[in-house]
Amino acid sequence: MSVVRRETIEKLLGQTQDLNVTIFLPTHKTGEEGKQDSIRLKNLVQKAKTDLIDLGWKENRVDDLFKPVIDKTEENQFWLHQDKGxxxxxxxEYYDIFKIPVSPKENYYISENFLITPLLELQNHHNDYHVLVLSQNETKxxxxxxxxxxxxxxxxxxxSMEEHLKFHIHDRSLQHHVGTTRSDAVFHGHGTDVDEDNKELELFLKHIENKVTKYMKKQYGPLILAGPGKLISYYKKANKYFNVLDETMIGNFDTKSIKEIVDESWDIAESYFREEIESDIERFNNLKGSELISTDISDVIKGAYFGKVDTLFVPMGFHQYGIFDPEKNKVEISDKMNGKTIDLINFAAISAIRNGSTLYGLPQEEVPENSGLAAIYRYKT
Known part of the structure; x- marks a missing residue:
């Protein structure tokens, strides 16, 4: 799972019980460290079991809770094809295991809620996009x-142009002598052979464009063009799809691998998918000095719980423990987890999701004012 859609997190929150366990483990695709991942997971599970027993759970009850997880992770194929975490x-009543493309801090969390803040970063990862590789030899x-x-x-x-010329020779630009093969065809008309070749190239790309646009209108996402500048120019001239990105990949991609093409395209796609984030960060900055923003953790937690937050910026890897009393609208900050405290950053994120807020999981340095929590409010208090 590289992208976590909001619905995934909402479904997860809908499965919470009185007590819930979250485990995060960095994993490795190969090497000696990869062989140790299963052992490290078992050690984490054992620590969580010990904590639950200290909370008064019977050993058989604890074993029953973790049995589905242990059974799944002991399957022969489970540790193959791992991602970063x-x-x-x-x-x-419930369990789920996600393979994620980020390396989380090794940790476990026992609380009245699941720990969902590390998943917020995955919302920033891209949705589907397409790359159209234009080539006279093989367009794909x-x-x-x-x-x-x-x-x-x-x-x-x-x-390919070879296939196109076999099936799309137009009388207005090309006359084919009866009884000759394609290699014996003679160009006629007022222009030069180069002009005729360009007309056929444009026509070839128009046919491609018709198919691509028909397909993309059902996909809706961004389309990146790759190929020689001349082909891209002709394609753009014919294009009728609204979401072709301005930035293109210029060059000959006939000999490049799929992975090389995708890696190069990501430089363009990443900027596109971050536009919404950057726009909301700019909106926050434009509201500085007003009552519509805050970086005060206690204030943001209260605002998130009572539905005041429009947009919440959550720093990845940052935790603030404490207690929130909604009846008194009071936040108490603590420096550690114990039987009473919760992760207040996680609590704010869950509250914001339940109240329909927009959330971004970001590296600490990208959160506005490098804060523990930052919020844009829906209204002034």
Whole structure:
């Protein structure tokens, strides 16, 4: 799971019970460290079991809670094809395990809520986008999803100039002598052979564009163009799809691998997917000095709980423990977790999600004013 959609987190929060366990573990795809991942997970589980027993749980009850997790992680195929981390959620009625593309801090969390703040960063990872690789030899389109890249197949349209010239020779620009092969064809008309070749190239790309636009209108996402500048120019001239990105990949991609193309395209796609984040950070900065923003943790926690927060910026890896009393509207800050305190950053994020706020999980240095929490409010108090 490389992208966590909001619905995923909302579904997870809907599974909470009186007591919930969250485990985060950095994992490794290969090497000696990868072989140790299962051992490190078992050690974390054992620590969580000990804490639950200290809270008064019977040993058999604790074993029953973790049994589905242990059974799943002991399957032969489980530790193959790992990503950078695992997120494990479990209570007596539910469990789920996510393979995630970020390396979390090794930790576990026992509370009245699941720990969801590390997942917020995954919302920033891209949704699907497409790359159209234009070439006279082989034009192809790639669908780049968070977890895999696939090639889109178009039927009934030539994907090379050779195929195009076999099936789309137009009388107005090209006359084919009867009885000759394609190699013996003679160009006629007022222009030069180069002009005729350019007309055929434009026509070739128009046919491609018709198929691509018809497909993309059902996908809606961004489309990145790659290929020689001349082909990109002709394609843009014919283009009717609204979300073709201005920035393109210029060059000959015939000999490049799919991975190389995708890696290069990400430099463009990442900027596109961060536009919304950057826009809201700019909005925060433009509101400085007003009552519509705050970086005071206690104030933001209260605002999130009572539905005042429009947009919440959450620093990844930052924790603030304490107690929130909604009846007294009072926040007490603590320097550690104990039987009474909770992770207030996580509590604010959960409250904001339940109240329909927009949330961004960001590195600490990207959060406005480098704060523990930052919020844009819906209204002044």
């Amino acid at each position: 695992l997120a494990i959620y479990a209570n007596e 389109m790639l669908k780049v999803a968070p977890d895999e890249t696939s090639q889109v197949t178009f039927e009934s349209v030539p994907t």
